[in-house]
Every structure is written in C-alpha cells, then in structure tokens.
Amino acid sequence: MDIWLFFIFLAATFGAxxxxxxxxxxxxxxxxxxxxxxxxxxxxxxAWTSIYLLISFAGARVAGAEGSAYAMAFWGMQIAFNALWTPVFFGLRNLKGSLPIMAALWVAVFGATVTHFKVDFWAGLAFVPYLAWVSVAAALNLQMVRLNPDQKALELQNL
Known part of the structure; x- marks a missing residue:
C-alpha cells in the first residue's frame, strides 16, 4: 500500500x-x-473517524491495482454522496430530501464493498463496517422522517 495514496484518500474523507x-x-x-x-x-x-480511516486504507490498497476501475468509481461515488447528505439533512433540514441521497449512498457503499472485495480481500473487509453503519443511518433517516411528519425544510432564498 502506498502511504501517499492513503493520505490522498484521507484528504477526500476530510472534505466530506x-x-x-x-x-x-x-x-x-x-x-x-x-x-x-x-x-x-x-x-x-x-464511528465516522474509524470509517474514514478504514475506507482510506481500502482505497489506497486497490488504487492502481489491475481491475480496480469499478472499485475506484464506487469509492468516488460514495464519498460524493457522503459529502452531500449532511448539507441536505442538517443544512437545509430536509429530512425527506435526504432520503434519496441516503439511498444512493447505501448503493454506493454496497458497490464499493463488493468491488473492493473483488480486488483485495482486506480492502473489501475495510468497507464492511461502513456498510453496516450506513444501513443503520438509512434506517435512522427513514425513522426521523416518519417521526417528524410536519418538519419543513428550510426554503432557499433567491441569490
């Protein structure tokens, strides 16, 4: 594993x-x-600190390996949806609007888990806690919508 690749992936998680x-x-x-x-x-x-360290490790293990294109694509997809969910849920307070993002995040993490396993066992294993955590987060997000049916999202003002 290239330590510099690890730090590049870690920087991406810091962005999220x-x-x-x-x-x-x-x-x-x-x-x-x-x-x-x-x-x-x-x-x-x-949980998030642990997950970010693990997925940075996973990304660094498979980056550049033969057959890693899908693993890298799913890695990029999951970090993008990971970064998007927080501003929608907490920033816009849009509980319902965060659900499709959470669904896309779950699909991306599942895809990353499967494709990382195909390239490197340890990289795939490093994604398993993330898949478990995002499954809990998705259930929590759904329950928050159900328990707060009158919650209104903040309205965006014209810029």
Whole structure:
C-alpha cells in the first residue's frame, strides 16, 4: 500500500467530514423526535473517524491495482454522496430530501464493498463496517422522517 495514496484518500474523507463542521446538528436536531435506538451523539464522531480511516486504507490498497476501475468509481461515488447528505439533512433540514441521497449512498457503499472485495480481500473487509453503519443511518433517516411528519425544510432564498 502506498502511504501517499492513503493520505490522498484521507484528504477526500476530510472534505466530506468538513460538511459536519459546516452544518452542525444544533438545537434543531435536538428538538426532533428520534427513535429510541438512536445512538448517543458521542458515537457519531468515533464511528465516522474509524470509517474514514478504514475506507482510506481500502482505497489506497486497490488504487492502481489491475481491475480496480469499478472499485475506484464506487469509492468516488460514495464519498460524493457522503459529502452531500449532511448539507441536505442538517443544512437545509430536509429530512425527506435526504432520503434519496441516503439511498444512493447505501448503493454506493454496497458497490464499493463488493468491488473492493473483488480486488483485495482486506480492502473489501475495510468497507464492511461502513456498510453496516450506513444501513443503520438509512434506517435512522427513514425513522426521523416518519417521526417528524410536519418538519419543513428550510426554503432557499433567491441569490
């Protein structure tokens, strides 16, 4: 594994993670009805830090390997939808609008998991916790929509 590739992939995850800093949860999120099985807030940064390290490792292991084109395409797809979800859910407060993004993210992570396994066992294994976490996140997102049916998204102002 090329350490510089690892740092390049890690930089991409920092870009996605930055949306969390730009759009913090705040009082709005605290006021929402949440399922009883919602993880405590402290779990989220620990989980995401671990996932970002693992998928950076996975990307670095398969980048440049023969047959890695689909793995790299899915890696790029998942980080793009990962970065997009936070501004829609937390920034625009659009619970319903975040569902299609979450669905696309799940498909991308599933695709990345499968294609990374095809190239390198350890890279595929590194995606498994992410697939589990995004499955929980998708269920949580759906339940938030169901438990907050009157929640309105912020309206975008004309620029």
């Amino acid at each position: 993670a930055a949306t969390g800093a730009l759009f913090p949860t705040g009082e709005w999120y605290k006021s929402l009805n949440k399922p009883t099985w919602t993880p405590p807030n402290i779990v989220f940064p620990i």
